[in-house]
Amino acid sequence: MTEMEKPSRKWDGETGYITKAMLVKYIDDFTLPIYYIAGPAAMVTAMRKTLNEAGVDDDNIRTEEFPGY
16 A cells, blocks of 8 residues: 555555565565566556566566556
């Protein structure tokens, strides 16, 4: 959840953007899964960069951009 001022219900989960630290916290070996990223182009680009910097190979990342958001 990134916009905590807008939820209509209480949120007890993670807040903020996905980071390498968050990946390490929840995934034993975060380089193994196939990641699917879909959304606005800027979000897709930022998430791909985060995953690459965390050691995830481009072959394990699938993306789809939805322009206009």
